[in-house]
Amino acid sequence: MKNHILSIAFLFVSTISMAVEGMWIPSLIKMFHSDMKTYGLELSPEQIYDTNGSSLKDAIVQFNGGCTAEIVSDQGLLLTNHHCGFDAIQRHSSVENNYLKDGFWAMNLSEEIPCPWMRVTFVRELTDVTENVMEGITDKMSTEDMEKTIQNNIRLLVGRMKHGPSVKVSVKPFNKGNQYFMLITEDYNDIRLVGTPPSAIGKYGGDTDNWVWPRHTGDFAVFRIYADENNNSSKFETANKPYKPAYFLPISMVDKEEGDFTMVYGFPGTTDQHYCKEKLDFIMNQERPARIKMRQSSLDLIKPAMNSDAKIGIQYASKQARIANAWKKWIGQLGGLQQLDALSVKEDWENEYKDMANSDREFTNRFGTVLDDLSNLQNENQRYEFANSIFFEYYIYGPEFLRYAREFGVLTKQYETLVEKGTLDETLEKLKGHVASFYKNYNKDLDQAIYNALTPLYLDYTEADLQPSSLAENWEKIGNDIFKNSMLMDLESVNSMLDNFNKKCLKKLQKDPALQLAEQVVSAYLTKIRPSFISFTEKEEVLMQTYVEGILTMFPDKKTWADANSTLRIAYGRMEGSAPHDGMKYTHFTTIDGVMQKYDPENPDFVLTDRFIELYNKKDFGQYTQDGELWVCFTASNHTTGGNSGSPVIDGKGRLMGINFDRSWESTMSDFMFDESRCRNIAVDIRYVLWVIDKYGGATHLIDEMELAR
Secondary structure, eight states, X not given: OTTOOOOHHHHHHHHOOOSSXXXXXXXXXXXXXHHHHHTTOOSOHHHHOOSSSOOGGGGEEEETTTEEEEEOSTTOEEEEOTTTSHHHHHHTOOSSSOHHHHOEEOSSGGGOEEOTTOOEEXXXXXXXXXXXXXXXXXTTOOHHHHHHHHHXXXXXXXXXXXXXXXXXXXXXXXXXXXXXXXXEEEEEOEEEEEEEOOHHHHTTTHHHHTTOSSOOOXXXXXXXXXXXXXXXXXXXXXXXXXXXXXXXXXXXXXXXXTTOEEEEEEOOOBOOTTXXXXXXXXXXXXXHHHHHHHHHHHHHHHHHHHHHOHHHHHHTHHHHHHHHHHHHHHHHHHHHHHHTTHHHHHHHHHHHHHHHHTTSHHHHHHHTTHHHHHHHHHHHHHHHHHHHHHHHHHHHHSOHHHHHHHTXXXXXXXXXXXXXXXXXXXXXXXXXXXXXXXXXXXXXXXXXXXXXXXXXXXXXXXXXXXXXXXXXXHHHHHHHHHHHHOGGGOHHHHHHHHHTOOHHHHHHHHTOHHHHHHHHHHHHIIIIIHHHHHHHXXXXXXXXXXXXXXXXXXXXXXXXXXXXBSSOEEEEEEBOOBOOSTTOOBOSEEEHHHHHHHOOTTSGGGOOOHHHHHHHHHTOOTTOOBTTBOEEEEEEOOOOOTTOTTOEEEOTTSOEEEXXXXXOGGGGGGGTOOOTTTOOEEEEEHHHHHHIIIXXXXXXXXXXXXXXXX
């Protein structure tokens, strides 16, 4: 890398040969546009991505930092996934107004519900700045000096860009630091909930069907972007108006056929296609199995509690979904990697890489030892990587009181400073809000059961010298003390403390067992695990940069794409089924008949509402059928990952044909290794979405906003 800046144009022209694998950078679309045309694309490059004029990219937004959404009307109407909007739906739900169970449809603008914590992000420009970032890099530089030069160049680049308060400029590395792109983005912060189907549609199949095909889930929700009187970004104001987009997607009402062109345009989160064999071995045989077991232990407690109590069902709906989603994905991921014999595939590739490196003296000097170095580094440090993963499983996804209690550390650590600065009252008010938010969605008995189930696993998986001192011998006693005696675990006591906080309260808080354990767990991580883990990852990043540089340099004809990093990407392929197992062939679509075939009023994952059953029995499908059938979902051969949830699936003419929401279980290993014969993304058919909005929800005015193309 020090003396070699790649010709990116040549790289992309020479390497693209197939449409299935890869998440491509849209600003480079002219490099792969001709290949897209062979699969059925009819649009010009400028219609897909254009910085100076309106294009498809202007209808695609990152939804609240983690999903994708698309604009489908000239009034800022947004479609995304039900599971992407789940947090908003849950927050606005109550036992009296249970939008999770009953759904919600705003019949006019005044009924749309503000979500002031939400944002959507537009990509205004995406520019290759590799040469600018690498300016001044020489062979003789140390790694540290090279990094300082790169960061200084980035600061200069960003500093030269003038922009408004809602616009952000950043520079991100691609291809493990072998390329850099400047991103100019703009956030809009007034987002309102417009409509959602009940979970019996939006989450139909629940955990049973998650990551599984055939699928019958109406995974969508409707939101709207609002702006100020000048169409500029604004925080929530009652005077704000629906946003007027530069572009919105027309809706495809035409019949679909197997083999049709499909394009997914969105914000895929993370892929790791370049992991070395030892790293993948660690993930497959140590890290993933442990995390699966920890999540399984939580889910075995949460799901029965939700099913037995309506209040707990609302409180834990979003939490359960967050835990279960990765849990089931990882199970499928391991199965796919094992069936693909991924470790042997990696070994074969690494032998090829080493042979090529040894075939040329310059290659040998630059890339000859990098794979061995990565292997040795992994073996020497994976105890820290494993402990890091287990800490996050326990602290972030385990007993909730740990994260809640630690918030009160601001008082024990900064009390005198807060008093001196006169900000104590402000801090106490923030903590009161924290308490109210926490207890709204908290069940103490359930959390104690989770603590009792996960703590021994956390201790078993974390080597003794990396654990909090004495926890292993006393965790049961400590837990009983916390849930029985901690004032933080009693709503009345903690509010009384905050209302009358003084030095006596401070002394009592310092001895509170919940806060003490939270601080001990985090302190053990920060002092015993994180420093070594960070050192490991920094060394790994340097080696991975060299390793990927070797791929790009030594294998110029190899199909190469930059790992996903939550930036705007294009994936393209065809609508098609698959045959991932011997004797099994999946069709490329499902229909509403399959919804009824799965219907089971005794299984919470497969309940249906009376309204849905009535419409089905009447065959009241309106204008949304194909050959008399109402399609629900379809599969296509687009390379997707987390973050692509809510992404539009777009046809060859640029029309919205579905909303991406999942991959098949056989596909989840594609974050590490792609298999063209089995990897399929799953989308809800846009005609089913419209049928639910129109016929089920009665929100026909939303259909009238859209442009239906036939």
